[in-house]
Amino acid sequence: MHTHYTTLLEQSRDETLQVQLTHQAWQASLSRVSECVRLALKERTDDALPYRRKIAALKEENRVLRAKVGWDPPSDSEDDDEGDTDR
Numbered sequence: 001m002h003t004h005y006t007t008l009l010e011q012s013r014d015e016t017l018q019v020q021l022t023h024q025a026w027q028a029s030l031s032r033v034s035e036c037v038r039l040a041l042k043e044r045t046d047d048a049l050p051y052r053r054k055i056a057a058l059k060e061e062n063r064v065l066r067a068k069v070g071w072d073p074p075s076d077s078e079d080d081d082e083g084d085t086d087r
Helices: 002-068 076-081
Strands: none
Touching: none
């Protein structure tokens, strides 16, 4: 009887160890995926940065020129309609 319970205990320990190893492997995989997603998002954001700066500079120039000729500043709807197709 003692041998039987010892065998069951060993099996249970082996199963628990296997489950823990599987869990660690999943966590490592998810960590790698998460890091890759962060890197891809950062690269996409960095790629768009020069365009965003150029757009911001053009909007500022437009605002200054409109102010010089006495026109009303551009409305928000004019700013949002152009260039935000990547969202």
